[in-house]
Amino acid sequence: MAISATNGDRKAIVRQKNTDQIIRAAEEVYALKGFAGATMQEIADKADLPKANIHYYFKTKRALYVAVLEDIFKAWAEASTTFDNSDDPKKSLSDYITSKLQLSFDRPFGSKVWANEIIHGAPVLGDNLMDHLHDWEGEKAIQIAKWAEDGKILPVDPHYLLYMIWATTQHYADFDHQVRVLNGGKALSQSQRNEVTKTVCGIILRGVGFTDV
Template identity: 50%
Template sequence: MAEVERISKRGAIRQENEARILSAAEKVFAEAGFGGATMQLIADMAGLPKANLHYYFATKEELYRKVVQQIFEIWLHAADSFDDAPGPVEAIGAYIDAKMEISRRHPFGSKVWASEVMHGAPVIQDYLETTLREWTGGRAKLIQKWIDEGKMASIDPRHLLYMLWATTQHYADFGHQIETLNGGKPLSDRQWKEAKESVRSIILRGIGAL
């Protein structure tokens, strides 16, 4: 029993340390980029010895890929609303809500992804060519099905997806600009609620789903 408790405790410590490292890495990579970030900077941000970072992640590239993978998986999970939804109102409406909430809670991860792609995706090109391409193709087919069923206007599904990404991730990638225009303050809970409702209404009405 004591051995089981020790293993469980060790696992909890590992999980906590990895979470601290990934949270610190998101912020450092977002602010300094892959080239400017160092394992020492990340260790300092996490409040851990540098040796601990190398225990969990052997190289900076391995840690960077884990940060990118984590935000990507969160984004993929946000699209679960597409799977069983009866139509675009429910699916796209829930997707907008989920993506904007991710921008609110994971702004640094979004900025890391945006910076990587804007620089030609030198580290994560394989994600774009495999998982993202497959995901986009699958969601585009589903949107086309709703178009064929007359549930929304005849538009290009891929451009709709690009618009959804650009709009929802704007609240993370350009968060400083939004705060500046909001009197130098982050959006309040009420303002986030209003933003989600506005974006949802604009897009769903624009595609003829409402």
């Protein structure tokens, strides 16, 4: 009995490890090739496993893709906690922009998979996760609206402000190739990344009414 449990544990650990490995590899391949352009063979090679094993852990190409998308959504939701329950819009907004930019610089693949999926009309995400996003965005918008009511920021439309922050920060992940080309073929250095953060925070904060930035 003890041995059986141990074997079960060992198998569970192997399963967890392989699953993570596959999802990481898949995230990169789906990001760079799109859903249709990605091949199970390329994902298998990058995960350093035989192709058949990928199908053992994820029944279909589509199921693996869904797992990748859910993983990304989870990461984003966790990264946005800096935004919650704050009475200081200046700090909230700059912290949010800063952490979203960081995520774009450090983990661009997830953002790209998401962008691809939305561009194509969310054929796989379907309504469930999109409805979840709707609720989540609604909360943020209410908080921004409150700041405006309290006269802490100018009365900008909260939704369009949020889209602006998302679009601008995710641009550095999704369009990193273009950014690189326009930067003379070299990826942004750390000091350039800091300059981006400063510039974006500055424009947004002045944009919502702060004059001392």
